[in-house]
Amino acid sequence: MAREGKRKIVIKPEEDGEESDPGHEEEPATNWKQLIEDEVKQTLPGVLRLCISNAKKQRHDLLKHTIEGVTATQNVAALVKEYAEEHLATLESITKEYASIHGQIGQYDSKLTNLERAVQSSRIPDSFDGTLDTSSYAPTDDQLSKHDFVTKFYAAAGIEREGEEDEEVMLQETNSVRNMSCPITQMLMEEPMRNPACGHTYSRKGIDAHMKLKSSCPVAGCPHKVANLERDVEMEVLLSRYARRGNSSQYVGASNVDSEDEEEVEHVVE
Missing domain, CATH: 3.30.40.10 (Zinc/RING finger domain, C3HC4 (zinc finger))
Structure with missing residues (x-):
């Protein structure tokens, strides 16, 4: 009878200079990278929609505070004209500043709307640098003087402007x-x-x-x-x-x- 026993397994040592297959090591890293990119593509639209929603709420709050501020300025304009007319120029400057802020909010809202439409149509920008930047908004003093905030301030303060008649003011109030x-x-x-x-x-x-x-x-x-x-x-x-x-x-x-x-x-x- 043949004697039963364990078979010996001979393991050959690796020869010096033999390198392992680099593709075998790079494959897991490549897979992970692809998985991460896919995950980002799936979650980014949802994250952007949340950010846009929060930005719109902040825009609403800022706009409301701006309108309340300019309304308060208009309300005191008549009193200032009667008792401290020398401060009217300061109130006019404040009102124009509110008008400038209002214009910036409008530009910001326009850019935010464009971004929202892009996200809704799955056109995600490669970069968001300057996407909501409003620093380019720089109205002239003449443009600010024609802003609704400023014209209402002039009316409240009793400041007559060239070309404005009582009938036009009455029409504006009726339209409002x-x-x-x-x-x-x-x-x-x-x-x-x-x-x-x-x-x-x-x-x-x-x-x-x-x-x-x-x-x-x-x-x-x-x-x-x-x-x-x-x-x-x-x-x-x-x-x-x-x-x-x-x-x-x-x-x-x-x-x-x-x-x-x-x-x-x-x-x-x-």
């Missing part, structure tokens, strides 16, 4: 009230929502009801669709200011009525 009406409900707007595609603004309840029937803009002749609605901060401030004026008028009216009642009572007593 009309523009605060919802094109759907024909009533004063509540929770104004702006359509970025065309710039039209509607009440939230009105546009929600309209969207259940149609997706087109309800403004006559507008060819755009209603999509990506956002808060209209400027309209919010206008509505708030309009409401305060209305309450003030009601208060004054009520005070006058009370005074008349008191006079009547005194007369009866006599």
